[in-house]
Amino acid sequence: MKKLLAVITAAAAFSAANVSAKEWNEIRIGVEGAYPPYSWITPSGELAGFDIDIANALCEEMQAKCKLVAQDWDGMIPALMTRKFDAIVASMSITEERKQKVDFTDKYYQVASRFVVKKGQDFDFSAAGLDGKKIGVQRASTQDKYVTANFPGAEIKRYGAQDDAFLDLKAGRVDLVISNIPAVKKGLLEKDGGDRYQLVGPMITDREWFGEGVGIAIRKNSPTLREKFNNAIQAIRANGVYQRIQDKYFDFDIYGG
Amino acid sequence: MDFLLIFENLDLYWQGALTTVKLVTLSLLLGLLLALPLAVMRRSGNPLLRLPAWSYIYVFRGTPLLIQLFVIYYGFGQLEAIKQSLLWPFFQEAYWCALLAFTLNTAAYTAEIIRGAIETTPEGELEAARAFGMSHGQIFRRILLPSAFRRALPAYSNEVIFLLHGSAVAGIITLVDITGAARIVNSRFYNPFEAFITAALFYMALTFVVIWLFKRLENRWLGHLRARS
Structure with a gap:
């Protein structure tokens, strides 16, 4: 019995260590799909839009394998909290109220x-x-x-x-x-x-x-993921990928001041 | 777990429950009124009566309530012919659209329930009536219908409960029914568990009232069919 317990504890400790050291090679991202030009479903049934392109560009930058999950807007934060996905890229404004439930990355755009x-x-x-x-x-x-x-x-x-x-x-x-x-x-x-x-x-x-613009929402206490997203946002801002995506959808600077 | 938030928003749920009860009760009454002629037409030997009733019942039982509601609410709102017509003030309101969809839906199911009950009327009751020299109309009014209504009660109580629960789709077209209230609370505080559990309790309480009501009705009108103890 004691042995068994020891094994279980060891296994639990191991898996806990595993979680905290998660490298985020695979990320599930919650997106919407009924909010053009940020996200919509094309006639052929695929997701498209600014949010979708940004999500894909960030994933490429982070060298992570991403799976986009379409989710109705009002279930977005509950779905993130119950681990249906790991991040929300769906034009979500960074507000005090939401910050009580989730963490946000830096903004990736800001409009009125x-x-x-x-x-x-x-x-x-x-x-x-x-x-x-x-x-x-x-x-x-x-x-x-x-x-x-x-x-x-x-x-x-x-x-x-x-x-x-x-x-x-x-x-x-x-x-x-x-x-x-x-x-x-x-x-x-x-x-x-x-x-x-x-x-x-x-x-x-x-x-x-x-709030202070639109950011990517992630669960609280996942600093690694947040760091990764923030670096990726900076990277695509610097290397022209952001500009290229923006020009596809807008004729003005959507990143804001 | 934070049910304090629910208490602070209980008013929203009460309002929602009121909307649900009004909507469901009214559509049940109207549906029942529609169902009786439908059931009679459905049994008619004349195909001009039978086929329209059959098609109506088939269409409304053959499609989900949600689809019917979408067609009436968003679909009709798109047709210029309806938007220009006198009916538009009616279709403009989400409430009337929901009432129409629920009424048409429950009428189809209820018609089938009544038809089934009519067709299973014991032959002996009808023979006795004929032996008394009653006319077709008299038999229908005095024997067939009262007897069928009584025996339809248990099946109809199911339909009432189904419609009560089906009415949860009303929240999708902006009505604040019980489910609508839960969705607002959930979207405001991101607490799906508390929000929807509370909605579930409201539905359970309403279902309990329905069950109790039908039990009383059955005791009164089906008492004579029960085995004597």
Whole structure:
């Protein structure tokens, strides 16, 4: 019995040591798939977009084998915490609230958010100005928290995916949708019938809700992985890979100041 | 584990439970109203009556509730013909879309339950009625239907519970039902275990009420069919 216990303890100690010294040769990355231009599913069923290309470029830089896992947005952090994957590359803003649950790498881009409405409609963006208006937003996004806190009188409709919110704006079920600007352009304005909609109101970058940019989320207490990602971000920024990917999707500097 | 967060957001769950109960009760009532003529048409010797009823039941039993809800909510929202029509204010609201989908869905299942009960009416009951000189209509109203409804009760209680649980898909089209509340709490605090366990408890409590109700109904209306002790 004692012998058995000793063996088990030794095995446990060995595997524990193994975990802490994990070299991250294989990384599972959670991505979204319904948030163009950052991620979407092509007609042939493959993942594509800025986030996807960045994830792949980082993996190449880290010389790690990566598996991309598509996951609905509102289950993203729970899935990371329950080890369905090891990192999230899905345009996740670095906010204080999320930092309580997960760690973030340095930012890999930063853009502002804005409201989008049907052309010809006027809105007053003061705190009470949107009372009774229907605002469509992606559930659990920074924009969700922003409108929930700032427009308590508005009727907020929450969607599992950004694309569904745009669908309901087109259908007239919501008056406004808020999202980050490139997402509005790619997901709505540049699509068929998108010329009937326009961005309105202030550019919103409020640090309290939108944090310090978009980073890669990883589980707490994985400093090695974080270090690896940070180095890789710096490396692709320096060697032109980031620039090349950015030029594929945007005609401005998305990394931000 | 942090159920304190749940207590602080219990109000959200109550609101959600109210939405679930309203939605399910209303669609069950409307579905039942639709189901009776459907069941009768389904049994008709006239193919002009039988085939439409058969097709309707086949379509709604042959496709998932979630797909039906998506077609009605997102699908109809895309059709200009519907967006321009007088029906649009109705389809614009997620609530009515869900109510329509649930009603049509439960009507199909309930029609089959009623049809089954009608067809298994003991021949003796009908013979006795004929011997009394009742007409077809009288037999249908006085004997066939009451007897079928009684015997359909246990199967129907299953359908009620299925619809209650199926209604969880309402959260996907922005309604805040019990599941919708759980999703909001989960997305706010990243606590899927507490959030969904609480939702499960709400559904279990509601299911308990349904079971208790049907037990009372069965005692009252099926008492005479039970073995005497």
